Amino acid sequence: MTIERERVLEVLDKAHNGPVYExxxxxxxxxxGSIKKxxxxxxxxxxxxxxxxxxxxxxxxDRYYQAGFDAAVDIGLxxxxxNRVITFTREELQAGIDAAPVExxxxxxxxxxxxxxxxxxxxxxxxxxVPLSIAVTEDVFLPLVEGLxxxxxxxxxxxPSLETVWGRPLRSGSPYELLAGxxxxxxxxxxxxxxxxxxxxxxxxxxxxxxxGVLGGYGVPGGYxxxxxxxxxxxxxxxxxxxxxxxxxxxxxxxGGKYISASSWVMLGGYAGGPEGTAVASVAYTLLMxxxxxxxxxxxxxxxxxxxxNTGRRAQWTLGIANQAVSRNTEIVVHSINxxxxxxxxxxxxxxxxxxxxxxxxxxxxxxxxxxxxGGRRTNYLSPLEHQFGGEVYKAAAGxxxxxxxxIANTFIPKYEDMLKEQPxxxxxxxxxxxxxxxxxxxxxxxxxxxxxxxxxxxxxx
Amino acid sequence: MTxxxxxxxxxxxxxxxxxxxxxxxxxxxxxxxxxxxxxxxAIDTIRIIGSQFEDGDVFLPEMIFAAxxxxxxxxxxxxxLEGGSARVTGTVVLATVKGDIHTIGKDIVATMYxxxxxxxxxxxxxxxxxxxxxxAEQANAQLIGLSALMTTSMPYQKEVIDLLTELNKRDKFWxxxxxxxxxxxxxxxxxxxxxxxxxxxxxxxSEQMLTTAGQPTTTEFFRAEK
Numbered sequence: 001m002t003i004e005r006e007r008v009l010e011v012l013d014k015a016h017n018g019p020v021y022e023x024x025x026x027x028x029x030x031x032x033g034s035i036k037k038x039x040x041x042x043x044x045x046x047x048x049x050x051x052x053x054x055x056x057x058x059x060x061x062d063r064y065y066q067a068g069f070d071a072a073v074d075i076g077l078x079x080x081x082x083n084r085v086i087t088f089t090r091e092e093l094q095a096g097i098d099a100a101p102v103e104x105x106x107x108x109x110x111x112x113x114x115x116x117x118x119x120x121x122x123x124x125x126x127x128x129x130v131p132l133s134i135a136v137t138e139d140v141f142l143p144l145v146e147g148l149x150x151x152x153x154x155x156x157x158x159x160p161s162l163e164t165v166w167g168r169p170l171r172s173g174s175p176y177e178l179l180a181g182x183x184x185x186x187x188x189x190x191x192x193x194x195x196x197x198x199x200x201x202x203x204x205x206x207x208x209x210x211x212x213g214v215l216g217g218y219g220v221p222g223g224y225x226x227x228x229x230x231x232x233x234x235x236x237x238x239x240x241x242x243x244x245x246x247x248x249x250x251x252x253x254x255x256g257g258k259y260i261s262a263s264s265w266v267m268l269g270g271y272a273g274g275p276e277g278t279a280v281a282s283v284a285y286t287l288l289m290x291x292x293x294x295x296x297x298x299x300x301x302x303x304x305x306x307x308x309x310n311t312g313r314r315a316q317w318t319l320g321i322a323n324q325a326v327s328r329n330t331e332i333v334v335h336s337i338n339x340x341x342x343x344x345x346x347x348x349x350x351x352x353x354x355x356x357x358x359x360x361x362x363x364x365x366x367x368x369x370x371x372x373x374x375g376g377r378r379t380n381y382l383s384p385l386e387h388q389f390g391g392e393v394y395k396a397a398a399g400x401x402x403x404x405x406x407x408i409a410n411t412f413i414p415k416y417e418d419m420l421k422e423q424p425x426x427x428x429x430x431x432x433x434x435x436x437x438x439x440x441x442x443x444x445x446x447x448x449x450x451x452x453x454x455x456x457x458x459x460x461x462x
Numbered sequence: 463m464t465x466x467x468x469x470x471x472x473x474x475x476x477x478x479x480x481x482x483x484x485x486x487x488x489x490x491x492x493x494x495x496x497x498x499x500x501x502x503x504a505i506d507t508i509r510i511i512g513s514q515f516e517d518g519d520v521f522l523p524e525m526i527f528a529a530x531x532x533x534x535x536x537x538x539x540x541x542x543l544e545g546g547s548a549r550v551t552g553t554v555v556l557a558t559v560k561g562d563i564h565t566i567g568k569d570i571v572a573t574m575y576x577x578x579x580x581x582x583x584x585x586x587x588x589x590x591x592x593x594x595x596x597x598a599e600q601a602n603a604q605l606i607g608l609s610a611l612m613t614t615s616m617p618y619q620k621e622v623i624d625l626l627t628e629l630n631k632r633d634k635f636w637x638x639x640x641x642x643x644x645x646x647x648x649x650x651x652x653x654x655x656x657x658x659x660x661x662x663x664x665x666x667x668s669e670q671m672l673t674t675a676g677q678p679t680t681t682e683f684f685r686a687e688k
Contacts, residue, residue, distance in 0.1 A: 023565075023586070027569075028523055028526065032523040080563060080587070135613035135643065161613060161614070163613055169617040170613075170614050170617075171561060171614060171615075171617045171618065172560070172561025172562055172612055172614035172615040172618070173560060173561030173588070173615075174561070177614065207614070208614070209561075209562075209612055209614065210561060236563055236564055236611075237563060237564060237565045237566065237587075238566070240563070240565070242563060244563070267522075267566050269515070269518050269521050269522060270521070270522045270566050271522055271523060271566075273521040273522075273523065274521060277521075304518070305518070305522070305566075305570075306516070306517070306518040308642060314518075375642070376642065376643065377642060377643050377645070378643075378645070379613065
């Protein structure tokens with residue numbers, strides 16, 4: 001599979017010929033209006049059930065899919081550079097979904113990884129990619145990524161994000177980002193070599209949200225490999241896209257890129273409204289990202305605007321039903337993200353991880369990227385141990401029933417839900433790890449051991 | 463003014479009914495003695511909606527409609543208010559900084575300011591430092607609010623402040639920073655005047671600034687409570 005140039009051109013044409021909207025009208029009239037219409041048409045009002053964060057009703061999940069499909073056709077993607085909406089007919093949307101791969105392999109040699117479609121309660125093993133693009137200082141980057149690559153449950157690498165390049169602040173949209181693209185690939189490879197895991201798949205480019213990092217690092221000699229790595233196309237506002245994303249698509253096409261990760265997020269409490277509207281928006285945006293960007297790995301998880309995470313009850317419900325809707329009704333490789341808010345060296349981070357990973361495993365998610373330690377708020381606030389725990393839980397939860405995942409959610413959410421707005425930062429990597437030996441402090445290790453025991457008691461075979 | 467009118471004002475704002483509020487406001491200006499009381503009711507109502515939004519009980523579209531209704535109300539009322547009104551408002555220029563197209567946080571802040579009677583110049587997203595400064599000067603703004611949602615765009619917040627300093631214009635504006643990865647320590651380090659953790663925190667912080675004597679650069683650092 002390669003990126004089809006004709007489809008790239010069609011999308012570019014739509015971005016220049018589609019209906020014109022001002023941002024406010026698009027957000028309020030088109031997005032909010034279409035979501036409300038779909039919620040009503042499929043009788044989804046008040047179907048959210050935060051008391052049971054993991055949905056167990058297949059028919060309901062299917063109705064959310066249908067509502068999301070309708071909303072995708074009604075809404076489209078607003079290209080902010082042209083103020084035109086990229087729209088798809090029902091047939092075009094379905095053709096995009098049908099063209100997405102059911103499975104694919106990334107990475108090289110003994111580090112090849114099988115990405116495959118999963119359904120709810122599927123026993124097939126999911127893929128664990130770490131970490132998210134949380135900022136780290138240059139001195140910490142290598143030991144941290146080496147520590148992450150040493151974890152057996154880790155399959156692929158995405159972040160972290162460099163705060164500086166050769167001591168200079170990494171400015172978004174500047175030539176520094178272009179330099180960072182290749183620089184990060186070099187650092188990641190060195191970390192893999194030190195961990196004895198050369199050839200692992202990578203997501204390009206964790207340090208750069210704009211297209212410049214991809215232009216500088218993907219498909220260039222010594223950079224990210226078009227045949228073995230994913231190229232990240234991340235739209236960062238609800239139902240918006242931009243030249244940045246379209247540049248990445250075009251770059252994937254001209255470099256012989258094969259696999260695109262097309263993703264975004266939707267704000268729970270934002271333009272889509274409450275959990276029901278946000279779940280519809282998540283499905284709709286997912287389908288649009290497949291059609292527009294030829295995504296191989298696709299997902300649009302929610303963020304709860306109340307605390308900028310998704311580990312609370314209503315966000316977990318939204319996350320679960322949206323993932324079930326897509327994984328039950330398509331054959332695509334569903335991607336999702338657990339957005340924790342607590343930092344390393346806190347039990348809360350591990351509880352949030354336990355709840356989110358079991359929900360996603362049981363809801364048919366094929367590939368999770370995580371962990372969002374400390375909500376991604378603070379430089380160097382992530383460590384290998386929470387990623388090890390996330391991988392252990394995610395893989396052990398393959399085949400878990402949604403009823404069991406729901407019991408786990410109801411057991412562990414009460415341990416942290418009152419703290420979702422307090423958001424303990426925990427400790428930085430240097431504080432909770434010995435960077436030389438890459439071992440956690442005894443305090444952090446003990447927290448992990450205790451929560452791991454609790455997870456085992458809750459029925460996880462860790 | 464009767465309780466019935468109070469209730470109508472509240473209802474119109476909650477329902478986002480700009481037509482109704484404009485008609486109420488046009489009736490109210492016939493009797494200027496009750497205007498301050500009407501404004502107080504409207505402000506209380508919009509603040510309650512803001513709190514409900516922060517608690518997750520009201521969603522963004524409803525809050526935007528309510529803020530737009532409030533704005534429609536104030537447009538009619540403001541020219542008739544006595545000079546003795548205790549309300550503090552000003553002009554604020556808002557932008558998500560260069561290299562960053564996150565919009566929703568900045569949209570919410572804009573809504574909160576508008577709801578509180580501020581004039582808002584919303585420059586949108588991915589805005590260059592010099593464009594922010596030019597817009598603030600052109601609008602004769604007192605406040606500049608800069609949003610960054612990525613660590614790689616945060617340097618542009620600093621760049622606005624650095625440019626203001628180098629152009630000898632730093633004392634003309636209060637500069638507030640916000641956004642997920644932006645900490646109060648960072649805001650203080652780069653020379654901002656204030657930082658707010660939430661959209662709801664920006665307005666009271668601004669009121670604090672605008673009621674403080676002295677120029678922006680000579681005052682201490684402010685921090686809005688969570």
